[in-house]
Amino acid sequence: MEKCDKCSLLEELVNPMGYCYYCNYGIFSSTLNAWQKKAGYTYLYDYMAPRFQMVFDALPVYFDYDGKTWLIEFWKGQYGINTGAEIGIYHSDRIIPEKNYKEAIFNSAEDYEMLNCSFTLFNNSGDYLQISRRHWWLTAFLPGCFSKPSDLTMEITLSFPNHEMLTAFANGLYKAGYSLQDISIFGLTLTFTFTDSDNPERNMPTRFWCRYSQWKNKIFCRLYIFITRPFCYTEDRILYLYYYLPVAFRKTLRLHRFNKRCHRKRQCMRKKI
Numbered sequence: 001m002e003k004c005d006k007c008s009l010l011e012e013l014v015n016p017m018g019y020c021y022y023c024n025y026g027i028f029s030s031t032l033n034a035w036q037k038k039a040g041y042t043y044l045y046d047y048m049a050p051r052f053q054m055v056f057d058a059l060p061v062y063f064d065y066d067g068k069t070w071l072i073e074f075w076k077g078q079y080g081i082n083t084g085a086e087i088g089i090y091h092s093d094r095i096i097p098e099k100n101y102k103e104a105i106f107n108s109a110e111d112y113e114m115l116n117c118s119f120t121l122f123n124n125s126g127d128y129l130q131i132s133r134r135h136w137w138l139t140a141f142l143p144g145c146f147s148k149p150s151d152l153t154m155e156i157t158l159s160f161p162n163h164e165m166l167t168a169f170a171n172g173l174y175k176a177g178y179s180l181q182d183i184s185i186f187g188l189t190l191t192f193t194f195t196d197s198d199n200p201e202r203n204m205p206t207r208f209w210c211r212y213s214q215w216k217n218k219i220f221c222r223l224y225i226f227i228t229r230p231f232c233y234t235e236d237r238i239l240y241l242y243y244y245l246p247v248a249f250r251k252t253l254r255l256h257r258f259n260k261r262c263h264r265k266r267q268c269m270r271k272k273i
Contacts, residue, residue: 006235013242017253026234027129028082028255030139032111037136041071041090043102050209052254053080053217057149059194062101063172065165069096071106072169074156074194076121077149078214079255081221084129084141085121085154089114109136116159124151132157141255143234146221148214154194166190224252 001009007023014021018034021027030036039045046058056077063070068091076085090106091113109115118132121140131140160166166188173183173192184191227245228237241249 003235006239010235010238014253019253019255021235022131023235025129026142027084027131028139028141028143028253029131029133030135030137032135034137037108040108041073041088041106042104047206050206050213053213054078055149055210055213055217057152057194057196059176060101061169061172061176062098063168064095065168068092068094069101069104069106070168070172071101072158072172074119074154076152076154076194078147078217079141080217081146081224081252082141082143082255083121083123083145083147083152084139084255085119085152087117087119087135087138087156087158089117089136111136115161118157120155122153122155123147139255143238143252144221144224144228146218150196155191156194157189157191159189161188163188220251224248 003023007021010021014028015031018030018036019028020031022029049056054077056075056079059074061072061074063072070091071088073088073090074086075088077083089109091109092104092106096104114134114136116132116134117138118130119138119140120128120130122128127145129140129142131138158169160169166185170183170185170190178192182192224237224241227248228240231237231240238249238252241252
């Protein structure tokens with residue numbers, strides 16, 4: 001198959017999963033109309049993620065704006081056999097007290113609320129991936145690459161619609177531990193670097209799942225490279241799995257931070273509220 005045909009086929013296969021494929025860079029990203037948009041966000045997704053081979057550093061930034069509590073969260077780490085990063089933009093339907101942040105349910109930003117955002121993800125070896133787009137959930141995932149979250153650095157740029165929202169987000173960053181020296185503001189654009197995050201609330205079972213999942217991720221990453229060794233390009237490797245190991249293909253594209261059980265639990269929480 002010609003390269004364009006392979007990329008088109010891969011795009012067709014991953015679109016129902018909520019992803020698109022950037023052929024020139026060999027990375028997967030989320031689509032604007034991804035089904036995950038209906039799931040929104042709750043802390044449960046991050047808490048359960050290590051049990052499903054998602055091991056990452058997370059930086060949640062909460063702030064109040066326009067009569068709502070907003071959450072713009074940043075993730076970087078290992079998603080199965082993929083190294084990647086995310087920017088998620090969410091908000092509640094009201095102002096939420098800080099003590100209730102972890103119990104709150106946040107909705108994904110609507111189309112008119114999306115922000116122009118971009119990030120560059122580096123590892124210790126100097127390799128990087130980069131993406132920029134107006135989005136509510138900007139992501140980039142590179143298959144066949146294994147990383148420790150602490151070895152990744154994420155340079156982030158966000159553009160806001162007005163100074164009020166920019167100032168509110170900047171205050172949220174200060175509360176998250178950043179200082180004036182860590183943030184660069186030019187007009188309505190804010191830039192900062194996400195290097196590491198402390199997770200003191202991680203209890204022993206969660207730390208166990210992080211170590212166990214990373215052990216599995218490393219093994220499966222090596223298996224992926226070994227099984228697809230006749231090929232060099234991502235589209236060839238992934239299509240090879242699609243034709244000869246469909247189960248492995250589906251697991252490769254399981255990049256979201258929650259599964260159906262978490263989503264159903266969220267819906268039950270919403271009904272109770």
